[in-house]
Amino acid sequence: MNGETDTTGQWLRKAATAARAASNVLARLPGPARDAGLRAAAAAIRLRAPQIESANARDVAAFDAGGGTDAFRDRLLLTAPRIEAMAKGLEDIAALPDPLARTLADWTRPNGLRIRRVAQPLGVIGMIYESRPNVGADAAGLCLKSGNAVILRGGSDSNHSARAVHAAINAGLRAASVPEAAVQIAPGTDRSFVAAMLAGSGLIDLIIPRGGRSLVERVQAEARVPVLAHAEGLCHTYVHSGANHAMARRLVANAKMRRTGVCGATETLLIDAAIAPALLRDIVADLAELGCISRGDARARTLVPAMPEATEQDFHTEWLGPTISIAVVDGVEQALDHIARYGSSHTEAIVTQDEKAADHFLRFCDSAVTLWNASTQFCDGSEFGFGAEIGIATGRVQARGPVGLEQLTSFRYVIVGTGQIRP
Numbered sequence: 001m002n003g004e005t006d007t008t009g010q011w012l013r014k015a016a017t018a019a020r021a022a023s024n025v026l027a028r029l030p031g032p033a034r035d036a037g038l039r040a041a042a043a044a045i046r047l048r049a050p051q052i053e054s055a056n057a058r059d060v061a062a063f064d065a066g067g068g069t070d071a072f073r074d075r076l077l078l079t080a081p082r083i084e085a086m087a088k089g090l091e092d093i094a095a096l097p098d099p100l101a102r103t104l105a106d107w108t109r110p111n112g113l114r115i116r117r118v119a120q121p122l123g124v125i126g127m128i129y130e131s132r133p134n135v136g137a138d139a140a141g142l143c144l145k146s147g148n149a150v151i152l153r154g155g156s157d158s159n160h161s162a163r164a165v166h167a168a169i170n171a172g173l174r175a176a177s178v179p180e181a182a183v184q185i186a187p188g189t190d191r192s193f194v195a196a197m198l199a200g201s202g203l204i205d206l207i208i209p210r211g212g213r214s215l216v217e218r219v220q221a222e223a224r225v226p227v228l229a230h231a232e233g234l235c236h237t238y239v240h241s242g243a244n245h246a247m248a249r250r251l252v253a254n255a256k257m258r259r260t261g262v263c264g265a266t267e268t269l270l271i272d273a274a275i276a277p278a279l280l281r282d283i284v285a286d287l288a289e290l291g292c293i294s295r296g297d298a299r300a301r302t303l304v305p306a307m308p309e310a311t312e313q314d315f316h317t318e319w320l321g322p323t324i325s326i327a328v329v330d331g332v333e334q335a336l337d338h339i340a341r342y343g344s345s346h347t348e349a350i351v352t353q354d355e356k357a358a359d360h361f362l363r364f365c366d367s368a369v370t371l372w373n374a375s376t377q378f379c380d381g382s383e384f385g386f387g388a389e390i391g392i393a394t395g396r397v398q399a400r401g402p403v404g405l406e407q408l409t410s411f412r413y414v415i416v417g418t419g420q421i422r423p
Contacts, residue, residue, distance in 0.1 A: 008192040012151075016203035018181035019124045019149035025179050027121050027147040031098035034178070038094035038141055041172030042087040045137065048168040049083045055164035056133065063157055071261030071321045075131040076158055086137040086165070093141040093387035099405040100147050114416045119409045121147035123205035126197045127390070128153045128219060130211030133161035138381075138388035139208070140169050140183040145387075146408040149182045151204065153197060155211065156189040198223045208403070210391045213318075228403065230368075230394040232318045233263030234344040235376045238335045238361070239283075241274035242354030247373065248279060249286050251351055255375040257290045261320050263392055264347050264379035268315060268325045269294075270335045276303055276328050284326075292322040299328035315342045332360050339365060345394040347371070347379040368393065368400040 026034060045052070056078040063076055105117040125148050129135040136152050143150040154162035166185040173180050186193040197204060201224045208228050209219040216229050237255050239248045255266035271280055280303050284294045295310035307326070314325045315338075329335045332350075339348055349371040350361040358372045369379045369392075379402065381389025386404030393399045399407035 008190070008196045011187060012193070012196045012200060012203060015151055015181075015184050016124055016200060019151055019184060020203075022179035022181040023121060023123050023147065023149040026144065026149065026182055027100065029147075029178070031101060033176075034098075034144055034147070035094040037144055037173050037176040037178035038090045039172075040176035040178075041137075041140070041144075041169045042090040042094075044168040044172035044175070045083060045087040045090070045165070048164065048171070049080065052078060052083055052161065052164040052168065053080065055160040058160045059133075059158050069261075069321055072131060074259065074261050076133070076161070078133055078161055082134060086134050089134075089138060089382065089388040090141045092382070093145050093405070096145065096387050096405060099145065099409050102409075104411055111420050112418055113420055116414045116416075117411050118414055119406075120412050122408060122410055123148060124203065125150045125390075125408070126153070126200065126204040126207045126225065127151070128194055128197065128207065128209045128211070128215065130155035130215060131158055132210075133158040133165055135210055135390075136162050136165050136185070137169065139390045140166075141388055142386075142390050142403075142405055142408055144178070144182060146405045148408055149179075149184075151184050151186070151197070153186040153193050154189070159189050194218075195222070198225065201225055208391055226398075228391070228393050228395070228398055228407075230263070230344070230346060230392045232344040233265065233346045233379075233392070234268070234316070234318045234342065235264060235266050235347040235349075235379075236268045236270055236335075236339050236343060237266040237349045237351065237376060238270040238329075238332075238339075239272065239275060239279065240332065240335075240350055240352035240354060240357050240361075241272040242352040242357060243272075243275060243279075244351075244353055245275075245279055245282070248351045249283055251349070251373070251375050252283050253286050253290060255349065255377055256287060256324050257292055257322065258375070258377050260292075260322050262377065262380075263318075264377045265320070266324065266349070266376045267317065267319050268327065268338075268342065270327055270329050270338055271300075272335075273299065273328050273330050276300070280304060280326070280328075287324060290322075292324055294324050294326055296326040297328065300326045303328075318344070332357050336361065336364055339367070343367060346392060347376045349374060349376050369402075 102119040127139045296307040347369040381402035389402040
């Protein structure tokens with residue numbers, strides 16, 4: 001092990017020890033005290049908004065010099081409204097019910113023992129993320145409210161922004177007498193810090209990666225700590241034969257083009273053969289007017305011949321930009337088969353006035369989030385009423401969909417007796 005890695009390991013052990021102590025304090029703090037820390041952090045973000053914007057400008061300038069897509073630049077950019085949204089997000093989290101005050105189940109056994117299942121924090125969370133500096137604020141807020149400590153490791157592209165946001169949050173925690181060690185950030189962006197976190201069994205209780213496929217796949221392959229992750233947001237909107245035409249056009253345009261770089265953006269449009277001749281040209285024209293390139297399969301191109309051909313790989317692609325893949329299908333079952341083959345179990349929507357078709361789609365589409373007559377871009381923790389989200393989970397263990405306060409808690413059992421002994 002080289003000296004740099006030794007130093008990294010030493011830092012992580014020290015940070016994790018402090019985080020564990022802080023999480024123990026948080027778990028014992030009354031809910032109003034944790035909420036006061038969140039509101040103080042929000043106030044500090046507002047107070048330090050000029051410093052955060054200045055730090056972000058350095059990151060954006062470096063990104064522009066290196067070149068990259070508009071979608072990734074949009075993820076990186078922190079405007080005044082987005083900084084305000086970070087602060088407001090912390091206040092929204094503070095206003096939510098205390099997740100640690102929940103009794104999840106309560107029953108009494110025939111022998112008189114009363115058993116309660118009660119919520120409790122997970123402990124120390126490791127958050128590894130790229131590009132979006134606001135993720136650090138969301139993660140800090142959700143972890144603090146749920147009694148967890150968090151160790152953040154942002155990407156090199158957002159390093160200055162992430163540190164400015166972290167400094168503001170810690171200033172707020174100091175002002176509210178909440179342990180600063182509850183929210184820590186790795187001292188650098190060297191990959192050795194990721195390796196140390198992934199190997200941190202006994203130090204970190206859960207790793208949450210939030211970024212591109214390569215990051216998530218590395219975390220899942222190398223982690224010796226439980227992982228809560230999503231790989232991609234390869235989301236579909238399915239326009240059923242029973243769709244209202246005007247609604248379908250409006251929803252597809254929003255689902256694709258509201259923000260193309262978010263994981264809930266629709267990447268593939270599926271449209272029934274029965275409705276496609278009357279509607280597909282209009283949808284493609286709407287998207288083109290918004291700057292979107294449509295790529296269609298053979299059946300779609302017979303209706304819109306000028307549309308470029310969609311390859312097999314296109315249907316496996318999370319575009320994260322103004323491009324959409326289009327396939328014509330024969331009914332709900334074929335749409336479900338397409339989603340199962342190409343999707344990432346993230347978010348799918350059906351547009352239809354046919355309740356029976358919608359019910360079938362919602363019952364049998366095995367993705368984390370399914371919608372009926374609504375944009376896929378509603379897959380967002382704040383839109384679910386979670387205040388914020390720490391990520392979108394597409395696995396099948398611990399949590400699915402937007403990860404908020406409830407998903408960052410586990411449980412324990414409390415048993416009250418009156419002197420019972422076991423025979």
